[in-house]
Amino acid sequence: MRLREKLGWIALLYFAEGLPFGIAYDVWPVYFRVHGVSLREIGFMSLLSLPWTLKLLWAPAVDRWGMRQHWIAAALTSLGLTTLVLPALDAAHPGPLLWALMLAFTLASATQDIAVDAYAVDLASPGEEGAINGMRVTAARVALLLGGGGLITAAGWWGFEPLFALTGVLFFLLAGAAWFSPRVPLAANQRRSPIKPVLRWLFRPQMVPVLAFTLLFKLGDSTLGRMVKPFWVDRGYSLEEIGLISVTLGTVLTIGGALLGGWFVSRFGIFSGLLWLGGLQMVSNLGYVAVAALTLPRESIYLASAFESLTQGLGTAAFLSFLMGQCEKEHAATQYALLSATFALSRDLVGAFSGLGVENLGYAVYFGVTTALAVPGLVLLLPLRKVLLSQQAPEAAGAKPQGSD
Template sequence: MTTTLAAGSPIEGLPLPARPSARRLFGLYLLLGFAAGLPFYMFNAVLTLRLSKHGVDIVIIGFFAWIALLPTFKFLWAPLVERYDVPGFARFWGRRRGWIMLSQLGIFTAMVAMAFTSNDKSLPLTALFAVLLAFWTTTLEVAADGWRIELAPTQAEQAPIVAANLWGYRSAMVAAGSGAILVAARADWTIAYLVIAFAAFLPFPILAAMRAERDGATGRVPALLAGIGASLLILLVAALVTAAAGWLLLSAAEGAGISAKTNVTPVVLAVALLPFVLLALALPRINRLSADALAGKSGFAAPYVELFWRYGYAVLAVLAFVSLYRMGDVLTLTLSHPLWNEAGYSLEQIGFADGVVALSASMAGVALGGLLSTRLSLGWTLGIGAVTAAAGNWIYVWLWHSEASAFVLYTSVAIDQFGNGFAGAVFVIYLSMLVSPAHPAAQYALLSGFAFLLPRLLAGASGSMQTQIGYDGFFLLSGALSFAAIFLLPVIVRVKGRVAT
């Protein structure tokens, strides 16, 4: 791999890449959102439904939600995406597209592996391929997010691109969930995962057919062949490392006596507080850095030191806010499908709810969130988003206590997905405004990853919580946690970063 400067920086001897038009950017991020959204449900909501249909204990299903923790730690490898090229691919398509193409190959192979182990007779094997799917999906998002922030640095520019990205993401995510469930209802889970795997791979040839990053570049076919060869080697190494890490983790859990009967909630809460404690200990030293010392920082930690230095102690309030804001959405995604299954809804009904209903409501929420973000302050739009997200959680209490009917299911899903789409759009814009143009991918990876750390930690304990407080208590709690973010808004809207002079 060779180190080069980030996109948008002058590279000796080469002209800068042309910035795509607004129309092309909109279409590009529809495509990238689609590419990232298709696999998400397959290691999350669809997988929990699949496990539920196979009779896996609800507590174990909750443990599988911890696979979604992986994206919260994307800051650990985001600097690699920021600094290094993928051999072969980058030579013709550039660094960002090179990582995206590698990630798509990883997504395809992981989902095919999940298809051929869809009987879930070996849960460790199911977990291995789900983790790999989550890893490559996240890597695609890291590359795409960094590129987006570079191409559209202001709030006004971000709003339409974020809307396009979320439209693509949510339409693909919902279509994958609905499509996989309907195919599974008529065939089996193996066919369902294979169908989505091939659909998720469709953007790869489209990206490969796109023009070179810089005018005059040649050698498309050699670059493609070299990139595929290097990618297969990278995928094999990633699978072996993941398998070894998983074996060590499972051995440690077994040695600690953790099982389906273990109440892991107190441990999860203690782990969730640890990053705040470590950051609070590090902040005094970071705050004392001079501007010259900050400018001299390089390497892995530089993007994160700059972020914490810029916001100082206010970063603790920012991180607390982002940790709460999407809480309800994550918790709802974990147990909503098992809830529907236990409430007596068929796969066909769930598939329609996850498809036409969820997609329409989510798109409407994203559109309204993006529109209001161009006309109102972020404080107002974030507040509205918190209310709509909380309502989307609380509506499932009504569903649980109502007689099963299409009207109840579709109304609940529509309200949930509208709030999810609205809150998601304004939240992405908010996070994008916090990052430095010098480190967009790494800092966005940290903020967006941290935003889901606490929710996904708790999601892993959701099965344990459900056995203690029931479905109604669980969804009342998840909605209340999302709503609580409102109380931090008066502090958040006054946070301003200092500038190195």
């Protein structure tokens, strides 16, 4: 396939991958709270996201059995069924059946993630990682925007029930489209058990800095993000300002940053992308430090939010290119799931203490700490430099400016 055709399929499949996240993270808390469910129960619903973190446990099955399209279409069909059935159950009193239904939803979504991420690795040729990762971040962000804030806004006009029905039908349509996506020839040993080669890949000495970098690169960005919305609320900004500037404009700028970051990685290579775009990602936290610590015009937070959202997209595009570059195509599903779970583990564990951090340190000092947390990941680029330079795009090798690394 030509790159343009690959990007079209990547856009479609990553839209399908991002849509369930918006529903689970944004829509469900609002939907159940409107129906009078307690905050304690809504908090427990965060445990339903565990399949996204633990998906590496069944990723070997995706590598070993069936085509990528089989897994993706089956997962999307399951998402469609659960979305159609959910409003038929009593939302005011979530019982075991409703909890099981929501767990089935997140399990199907996590399984789809495994297969779609592996398919992206299958499609990518050397030098195409930047463009593909820029498109995948963009498509997923658009789906998050529509499936989260867009669905909530529309529910205020038409109610949740008809929108759940429309979303279920959309999942069915996406399943049909995924079934007809182009098959990619895989290695002859694709059907062999991936456990031994994956363990051999995992326990190589060079994987120590790779895993450490995966844990730490987005740590400053993740720990800041946990407390951004409460900071807006505590500073007295309206819901309209939070929705328009922090969420909607922020999503648009993150998409733009992802596209720009994908171009940068394709042009200058993965190492330069992680170094320079990761540096900008770190510096953006200082905008919130300044707003929290200094007496600035009320609109200053708009600039801090815009810069943070843009650099989040830049850093994410480079980071995904790094993760993709570490995977072997014949075992991509398992390996990519392992690396993404490693990142998710650090994000969730450290983020769980973010509220305590603000309570004990205050916003200004806490935001400063999040900036410092980004430094170790950048330092770890030094032992990875040689490997990353060897993986960079061919055009980057020929066009890289002197001294860029």
